Amino acid sequence: MSMHDAGWRLAGDRLGTRALVVVVLALPGLALAPFPVLVAAETAPTQAADAASGPKASPTETAPGDSDGQLEKLFEKEITVTAKYHYLLSLPAGYEEGTRRWPLMLFLHGSGESGDSLAKVKANGPPKLIAKKDRDFPCIVVSPQSPGRGWNPDYLAALLDDICATYRVDPDRIYLTGLSMGGYGTWMLAAAQPDRFAAIVPICGGGNPADADKLKGIPIWVFHGAEDKTVKLENSTKMVDALKAVGSDVKFTIYPEVGHDSWTETYANPELYDWLFAQKRAARP
Secondary structure, X not given: OOOOOHXXXXXXXXXXXXXXEEEEEEOOOOOOOOOOOOOOOOOOOOHHXXXXXXXXXXXXXXXXXXXXXXXXXXOOOOEEEEEEEEEEEEOOOOOOOXXXXXXXXXXXXXXXXXXXXXHHHHHOHHHHHHHOOOOOOOOEEEEEEOOOOOOOHHHHHHHHHHHHHHOOEEEEEEEEEEEOHHHHHHHHHHHHOOOOOOEEEEEOOOXXXXXXXXXXXXXXXXXXXXXXXXXXXXXXXHHHHHHHHOOOOOEEEEEOOOOOOOHHHHHOOHHHHHHHHOOOOXXXX
């Protein structure tokens, strides 16, 4: 069956399910200083010379610099890792016509939607809006499901590679968004591949402020509820402050009376999509 076959999508909401298996090669690149080598003394030609030279070092004696008995070693081995995600796929109306390349939105759900049932992924965010026909997205929407151990940026990057190779994706209009655990995943994936995204929208998540310099060139709109007791507001505030300190024009919306669910209002806001789809990846040096 063709990968573009609309029959792969769920009836009525243009959502489909896929499973991705990608093999990733990981090479540990840790380089340590070479360990000292014991050098045997040259054998003397006569017993007399041996006696004159004094007793020889014990074969278990450590080399200079190793008085604590610890040698510096390096382990390096090629291993194979299998990345696997089930995901929902929504193709925009008109995708099957012509050769146009389309924007792509990658949505990362929260911890409550983790598992092995894609129906759970439709509980929130863009998949929910698509399933209920509340919004027509003018882009390809990909919504993977985490098996329950958070988000792995290497696996997500491999998924994006596969989607871009399989579908007509505009590489300059790839958008990333996620909520709660997916908000953390959004910050993490963007920091791992900052040159890939046209814009990101992390909602009630958090990241590493040390990544601000990597992220400063990406258009970012952050959302968080002031009354969030699950992921405290300060997690987003720290990221925004770090970004502003390095010159980022980051946008930040705080909902004064909202708790953890800051995503329902966010994804229902037309202004978000007007801003998001106006962004295009800047030319990279």
